[in-house]
Structure formats: structure tokens, C-alpha cells
Amino acid sequence: MPDTLLFAMEAALNGLTAGIMYALVALGFVLIFKASGIFNFSQGVMALFAALTLVGFQQGQVPFAHLINAIFGTRVHHFGWNLPTLLAIPATVGVMVVFAWAVERFVLRHLVNQKPIILFMATIGLAYFLEGLGDLMWGAEVKRLDVGIPQGMSGAVDDLTFGLFGYGFYMDTLDLYAMVIAALLVAVLVLFSQYTKEGRALRAVADDHQAALSVGISLRFIWVLTWSIAGIVALVAGIMWGAKSGVQFSLSLIALKALPVLILGGFTSIPGAIVGGLIIGVGEKLFDFFMQPIVGGATENWFAYMLALVFLLFRPQGLFGEKIIERV
Amino acid sequence: MLDTQDDGYMTADGRKIGGVAMEMRNITLRFGGVVAIKDISFDIRWGEVRAIIGPNGAGKSSMLNVISGFYHPQEGEVIYKGYKRPRMRPYEVARMGIARTFQNIALFEGMSVLDNIMTGRLNHMSSGFLSQAMWWGKAAREEEENREKVEKIIDFLEIQHIRKTPVARLPYGLKKRVELARALAAEPAILLLDEPMAGMNVEEKEDMCRFVLDVNDEFGTTIVLIEHDMGVVMDLSDRVVVMDYGKKIGDGTPDEVRNDEEVIKAYLGVAHD
Numbered sequence: 001m002p003d004t005l006l007f008a009m010e011a012a013l014n015g016l017t018a019g020i021m022y023a024l025v026a027l028g029f030v031l032i033f034k035a036s037g038i039f040n041f042s043q044g045v046m047a048l049f050a051a052l053t054l055v056g057f058q059q060g061q062v063p064f065a066h067l068i069n070a071i072f073g074t075r076v077h078h079f080g081w082n083l084p085t086l087l088a089i090p091a092t093v094g095v096m097v098v099f100a101w102a103v104e105r106f107v108l109r110h111l112v113n114q115k116p117i118i119l120f121m122a123t124i125g126l127a128y129f130l131e132g133l134g135d136l137m138w139g140a141e142v143k144r145l146d147v148g149i150p151q152g153m154s155g156a157v158d159d160l161t162f163g164l165f166g167y168g169f170y171m172d173t174l175d176l177y178a179m180v181i182a183a184l185l186v187a188v189l190v191l192f193s194q195y196t197k198e199g200r201a202l203r204a205v206a207d208d209h210q211a212a213l214s215v216g217i218s219l220r221f222i223w224v225l226t227w228s229i230a231g232i233v234a235l236v237a238g239i240m241w242g243a244k245s246g247v248q249f250s251l252s253l254i255a256l257k258a259l260p261v262l263i264l265g266g267f268t269s270i271p272g273a274i275v276g277g278l279i280i281g282v283g284e285k286l287f288d289f290f291m292q293p294i295v296g297g298a299t300e301n302w303f304a305y306m307l308a309l310v311f312l313l314f315r316p317q318g319l320f321g322e323k324i325i326e327r328v
Numbered sequence: 329m330l331d332t333q334d335d336g337y338m339t340a341d342g343r344k345i346g347g348v349a350m351e352m353r354n355i356t357l358r359f360g361g362v363v364a365i366k367d368i369s370f371d372i373r374w375g376e377v378r379a380i381i382g383p384n385g386a387g388k389s390s391m392l393n394v395i396s397g398f399y400h401p402q403e404g405e406v407i408y409k410g411y412k413r414p415r416m417r418p419y420e421v422a423r424m425g426i427a428r429t430f431q432n433i434a435l436f437e438g439m440s441v442l443d444n445i446m447t448g449r450l451n452h453m454s455s456g457f458l459s460q461a462m463w464w465g466k467a468a469r470e471e472e473e474n475r476e477k478v479e480k481i482i483d484f485l486e487i488q489h490i491r492k493t494p495v496a497r498l499p500y501g502l503k504k505r506v507e508l509a510r511a512l513a514a515e516p517a518i519l520l521l522d523e524p525m526a527g528m529n530v531e532e533k534e535d536m537c538r539f540v541l542d543v544n545d546e547f548g549t550t551i552v553l554i555e556h557d558m559g560v561v562m563d564l565s566d567r568v569v570v571m572d573y574g575k576k577i578g579d580g581t582p583d584e585v586r587n588d589e590e591v592i593k594a595y596l597g598v599a600h601d
Contacts, residue, residue, distance in 0.1 A: 197450055197453045200443065200446060200447055200450065201447070201450055203436065203438070203439060203443075204436050204439070204447045206438075207436035207437060207438050207439060208434050208435070208436055208437070210398075210430070210434045211430070211434035211435060211436060212419075212436075212447075213398070213417070213418035213419050213422070214396065214418060214422060214427070214428050214430070214434065214511075215422055215427070215447050215448050215450060215451075215510065215511075215514065216419045216420075216422030216423045216450060216451045216514070217419055217447075217450060218417075218419045219419070
């Protein structure tokens with residue numbers, strides 16, 4: 001097999017894993033958009049906040065330590081124990097559920113029946129609030145996140161591909177885990193929405209608020225539920241990205257990468273988010289690989305937005321989005 | 329007028345009408361300066377078919393929305409099962425056994441007919457969401473029982489052939505029927521129908537009339553309906569409330585109402601001589 005083809009295959013494979021990571025972030029957007037028609041600008045910050053909280057619990061940090069010290073003149077920083085990951089994760093999920101409840105109670109409830117743009121603006125505010133809250137609670141320094149997922153080159157992939165092609169592909173073990181976890185997460189979400197009472201209520205609310213009320217569904221409960229699930233998805237994305245490149249402010253910018261994914265896949269489709277993520281991931285790696293000799297690289301980030309722009313021109317509802325039909 | 333203090337009576341066709349199920353007392357509803365309902369009182373008895381009629385803009389739908397908790401009147405009270413009902417949200421009203429349909433059909437367009445009707449049973453499912461997620465014992469049994477009930481309603485309304493069809497693809501008349509099925513799935517004590525026959529052709533209307541009567545007859549469901557077609561109203565209902573410009577201008581059996589001067593004026597206009 002010619003070397004170029006092998007290299008391209010390796011690039012595509014790495015693109016797939018990067019795509020899964022994008023899809024994870026996009027998934028959180030889709031969940032909230034489907035249930036309430038809100039484009040949640042704070043999804044990226046939610047991932048950052050979840051990761052910060054997880055690290056904080058793991059290391060036994062005292063929340064609001066700086067604030068407490070400044071007010072009372074104390075010098076508390078750590079409780080002096082480390083929470084095992086298996087306990088820290090449920091505790092973080094708990095915090096995200098409380099956050100979801102607070103969002104419903106203090107923001108959404110007061111904005112019922114407002115235009116989407118107003119709700120969107122509210123989520124921008126929420127993003128800044130949450131960013132500040134995260135810093136205040138856990139400090140602003142870059143943190144290392146270790147949840148016990150092995151990192152570094154995957155020997156198995158290397159051996160397998162070497163046996164097949166005589167050339168070992170490089171692949172990060174973390175990315176392999178991310179793929180499996182993302183697949184599990186999507187499977188659980190689909191099962192939940194198709195086969196449980198709450199899932200059915202969730203789909204009902206997404207479809208028609210008035211009709212949902214008339215069959216006895218509480219919109220408030222469903223909103224808390226949706227934001228909780230989005231919080232959990234944000235936690236998963238935060239863990240994966242945080243483990244890869246540290247927990248720091250830039251983590252919240254992954255939300256920007258989810259935008260082209262959403263435009264490609266459609267804002268209302270869970271499979272769309274996955275397929276869109278994979279297309280962007282593979283597309284940008286391959287595009288960069290083939291264009292590098294001609295334009296000299298660095299086209300990776302450009303490609304995703306360019307593709308989104310093309311989609312906006314020719315298929316604004318995305319690959320899987322609901323078709324926009326205007327009745328005249 | 330009927331005496332509302334008694335325990336009911338038998339109709340000419342031998343159905344038992346019970347005591348008062350719900351009473352509207354001096355309801356006034358305003359939207360800003362517009363008075364949609366003005367000081368209206370009437371009652372609904374267990375087991376009867378109660379119609380609300382009136383010209384366009386009379387406030388009929390507003391009245392139905394007050395009963396189902398979508399609107400909250402500024403004045404007056406709703407007495408349900410003998411107790412004054414506190415201000416409730418629509419989903420809380422639904423959980424008290426009051427189901428409804430809408431004038432402009434409100435179905436879950438993206439879901440199948442079966443799924444739509446299953447949402448009507450949400451309040452009859454009690455197993456918590458972890459056991460549901462895990463599909464363990466109780467949840468599975470519950471899902472089965474609820475499916476059985478839903479299948480019965482599907483048979484009853486003769487919509488077996490469209491069970492798996494997404495609602496968005498159905499013609500108007502069938503959508504109305506699916507909406508009725510979803511409301512019935514909740515096994516309501518009181519069923520509110522907002523113009524169930526609007527926009528239907530004669531054959532569809534006849535079907536719908538038959539279903540409404542059968543529901544009342546077989547399940548003993550109390551039915552409150554709004555309808556424009558006078559023929560339909562007179563055939564279906566036991567008692568009729570007539571509204572005009574937000575006020576009640578008549579209340580009684582179809583025959584009483586038909587011969588009421590005020591009602592004739594509202595419907596046919598007054599001769600200018």
C-alpha cells in the first residue's frame with residue numbers, strides 16, 4: 001500500500017476520535033435546544049465548570065476558599081483528604097443537578113414565552129456568571145485532571161495496524177476510551193428518550209408545550225431534567241477534554257467547535273450531532289493532510305467553519321434537522 | 329331550570345345523570361381591558377354531555393381554558409367535587425382527571441399515533457425513573473398494562489390502521505380522532521372537547537358524534553363540548569349553556585334553549601322593524 005494512503009488513513013482515524021469529542025459537546029446543545037428551543041451559549045462553560053468541580057472534589061479543595069480567607073482572614077485551602085474518582089463523579093453530577101434546578105428557578109421560570117433571542121441572551125449571561133462562579137469556587141489556575149483513564153500511544157492499535165499494513169498507526173488510548181464512552185452515552189440517551197416515561201414526556205415537551213401541559217406534564221420538571229442531562233453530558237465532555245489538555249479557561253471554548261458540528265448535523269438531531277462531529281473531525285484532518293503540500297498547513301480550524309458556511313448557504317437545516325417549511 | 333341540589337335524574341334514553349361535578353361561580357376573565365367572560369355561573373353534572381355554544385368571539389374557548397387551568401379568571405371560583413379549586417397550573421388540572429382537546433389540534437407531530445396516545449397515560453405510571461431505565465419488573469409490567477389500555481382505546485376509536493404512523497402525516501379528521509384518543513387514554517372524569525367537529529365533512533362529523541356518545545355511554549365520562557354546528561349540539565347534549573359577548577344568555581335543555589328569545593336573537597339577529 002502506498003505510504004500516502006496509509007498516512008491519510010491514520011489522519012482519518014485520528015479525525016474520527018477528534019470528531020467524537022466534538023460530538024460530545026454538540027450533544028449538550030442539541031438536548032437543550034430540542035426540549036426548549038433555547039440555544040444554550042453556556043454549554044461550553046458548563047463543561048469547564050463540571051470539570052473544575054470534579055477536580056475540586058478529587059483533591060478535597062475547599063470551595064470558595066479565597067473568598068472565605070479574604071473575609072474571615074483564615075487560611076483554608078484543602079480539607080486534607082482526596083475523594084476517590086468513583087465518589088467524586090456522582091458528587092459532581094449532584095452539583096450539576098442543583099445548577100439545573102437553579103437555572104430553572106431563577107432564569108427560565110421568569111422568561112417563559114419570551115422570544116428565543118431573549119433566552120439566548122440570558123444564556124450568554126449565564127455563561128459569564130458560571131465562569132466567574134467556577135473561578136470563585138475552585139480558583140483560576142490550570143489543573144490536571146486524572147480520572148484513571150490511561151493515556152499515551154495505544155499499543156494495541158499500533159500492533160494491529162502494523163500487522164495489517166506493516167505500518168503502525170498512532171492513536172491515543174484516551175481517545176479510544178472517549179469513543180467507547182461517547183457511544184455508551186448516546187445509547188443510554190436514546191434508550192432513555194424512547195423507552196421511559198420521562199423520556200416520552202421529554203419528547204412531548206420538545207414537540208408541543210401546550211399539548212404537553214394538557215396531558216399533565218410539568219414543564220418545570222422537564223426543564224430541570226433536560227438541563228441536568230445537559231450538565232451530565234457537559235461533565236463527560238469536560239472529563240475527556242480536561243484529561244487531554246488540562247482543566248483551564250480555554251476548555252469553555254470547545255463550545256465554539258460545536259457550532260459547525262451543529263450547523264452540519266442540525267440543531268434538533270442527536271444522531272446529527274454524532275455524524276456532524278465525525279464529518280468535521282475526519283474532514284478537517286484529511287483536508288489539512290491533502291492541502292498541506294499546497295498551502296502549507298494550518299487549515300484545520302478554518303475548514304470546519306468554511307464547511308458550516310457552505311451548509312448555511314445550501315442546507316440551512318443541516319443534514320438531519322427538521323425541514324423548515326413555511327406555509328403561505 | 330333544573331334543580332341543582334338533587335342527586336341527579338334519569339334521561340329519556342335511560343342514562344343516569346349524577347349530582348354536580350363542577351360548578352363555575354361568577355367567573356370573570358379579562359385580558360387587559362377586554363372582558364372575555366363576564367360574571368358567568370353554571371354547573372356540570374356527573375355523566376352528562378354539557379355543551380357550550382355561542383357565536384364567534386363569545387368566550388366559549390376562554391371558558392374551556394378556565395376549566396382546564398390555561399387561563400385564570402380575575403373573579404369567581406371553580407368548585408370541583410364540592411371543594412373550591414385553588415389556582416392551578418394546567419398540568420395539575422390534568423392530573424385531577426380533567427382531559428381536553430384543542431380547537432387547533434395540539435398533538436406531538438413528530439411522534440407516532442401510539443406514542444401520542446401513550447403520553448395520555450403518563451400520570452398513570454408510577455414506577456420511578458431508575459427502574460424504568462433499567463426496565464425491571466414493575467416498570468415492564470406497568471408499561472404492558474398501559475399498552476393494553478391504549479390498545480383498547482385504539483380499537484374503540486377505530487384507528488388500528490394508523491397506530492405506527494407519525495401524526496404529521498395524518499389528514500385533519502384523523503388527527504382530531506387521535507387527539508380524542510390521547511385525552512381518553514388519561515381515563516378522565518371530565519372530558520373537555522373544543523370544537524371536536526370543526527372543519528370536518530359530514531361523514532367525519534357523524535363518526536365523531538358516534539364516538540362522543542359512545543364515550544359518554546360506555547365509560548360514563550362527563551363531557552363538556554364546544555360546538556358550532558347547532559344540529560350536532562341539539563342531538564348530543566343533555567344541557568346547553570349559550571354565551572354571547574362574554575355573557576351567559578341561556579342555560580337549559582336543548583329544547584328550552586332552542587325556543588329562548590335571547591338565544592334566537594343572538595343567533596339569527598333581530599328584525600329591524
